[in-house]
Amino acid sequence: xxxxxxxxxxxxxxxxxxGAGGPMVDVRGVDVAFxxxxxxxxxxxxxxxxxxxxxxxxxxxxxxxxxxxxxxxIAGLTRPSAGEVALRGTPVQGPRRDVGFVFQRAALLxxxxxxxxxxxxxxxxxxxxxxxxxxxxxxxxMTGLSGFEKAMPYELSGGMQQRVSLCRAxxxxxxxxxxxxxxxxLDALTRETMNVELRRIWEETGMTVVLVTHSxxxxxxLASRAxxxxxxxxxxxxxxxxxxxxxRGYESTLERPEFHRIAGRIRELLGSTAASD
Ligand SMILES: Nc1ncnc2c1ncn2[C@@H]1O[C@H](COP(=O)(O)OP(=O)(O)OP(=O)(O)O)[C@@H](O)[C@H]1O
Numbered sequence: 231x232x233x234x235x236x237x238x239x240x241x242x243x244x245x246x247x248x249g250a251g252g253p254m255v256d257v258r259g260v261d262v263a264f265x266x267x268x269x270x271x272x273x274x275x276x277x278x279x280x281x282x283x284x285x286x287x288x289x290x291x292x293x294x295x296x297x298x299x300x301x302x303x304i305a306g307l308t309r310p311s312a313g314e315v316a317l318r319g320t321p322v323q324g325p326r327r328d329v330g331f332v333f334q335r336a337a338l339l340x341x342x343x344x345x346x347x348x349x350x351x352x353x354x355x356x357x358x359x360x361x362x363x364x365x366x367x368x369x370x371x372m373t374g375l376s377g378f379e380k381a382m383p384y385e386l387s388g389g390m391q392q393r394v395s396l397c398r399a400x401x402x403x404x405x406x407x408x409x410x411x412x413x414x415x416l417d418a419l420t421r422e423t424m425n426v427e428l429r430r431i432w433e434e435t436g437m438t439v440v441l442v443t444h445s446x447x448x449x450x451x452l453a454s455r456a457x458x459x460x461x462x463x464x465x466x467x468x469x470x471x472x473x474x475x476x477x478r479g480y481e482s483t484l485e486r487p488e489f490h491r492i493a494g495r496i497r498e499l500l501g502s503t504a505a506s507d
Pocket of ligand 1: 271272273291292293294
């Protein structure tokens with residue numbers, strides 16, 4: 231883990247501290263089955279996952295194995311068919327306001343500039359305007375958007391739009407940031423830049439992050455821990471601690487033996503699950 235202030239003290243997150251030093255996110259024995267008129271899809275099976283405060287967890291797995299469903303269960307947007315989830319020791323029983331969500335598409339409001347898109351979060355939540363504006367300015371600076379506050383979405387590159395989306399997700403200082411393939415629509419170079427930026431922001435803030443990604447390099451470069459899921463019904467088939475301490479330069483990290491070992495093993499696992507994908 232990089233040297234930094236404790237997650238609770240850091241600026242990014244934390245409307246409260248996790249219960250009695252327990253995990254920030256605790257997923258226990260979670261199964262999810264979706265029943266439609268024609269069939270039942272068993273999306274998740276026996277997921278056990280404890281995510282500590284300040285961890286950066288990457289989730290990789292074949293398409294359709296339930297990665298997005300797992301994020302939705304953590305956010306309280308999908309109810310598990312069995313098992314339970316707790317955030318900061320409190321059972322998740324419905325949509326939680328103490329999470330931030332970033333999706334593959336930035337989904338900005340076309341008629342609002344960057345800053346007003348970020349502030350939309352405050353309006354939805356009825357947050358005090360003055361402090362929301364201060365927070366928005368802080369985030370704009372942290373994500374390198376200074377100078378583009380008044381730009382309309384169509385004037386922003388894909389990477390910048392995702393920065394706005396990240397600011398919007400962080401405005402209310404969520405305890406946990408959930409990211410669902412946030413850089414999947416970006417070109418390779420912009421994606422690398424965004425990886426470096428996200429890593430820096432995580433190092434600065436000590437946020438708890440859960441990132442779903444199809445990119446093995448992204449999963450390992452960013453994470454303090456990674457899990458790989460097997461094909462549907464999704465279950466965790468292997469867990470990794472990415473023990474690369476300190477600040478991670480992009481090129482230098484990708485050259486490290488630990489990176490190669492973990493990325494290689496994840497590729498092997500994904501390759502071996504692809505047949506049933
Ligand atoms: N609301 C729903 N109703 C019915 N089936 C659903 C629903 N949400 C997801 N599923 C099904 O659950 C399974 C897991 O979907 P999910 O989107 O979580 O997978 P994923 O791993 O995120 O996929 P991808 O990597 O392709 O985005 C899929 O078979 C999907 O069709």
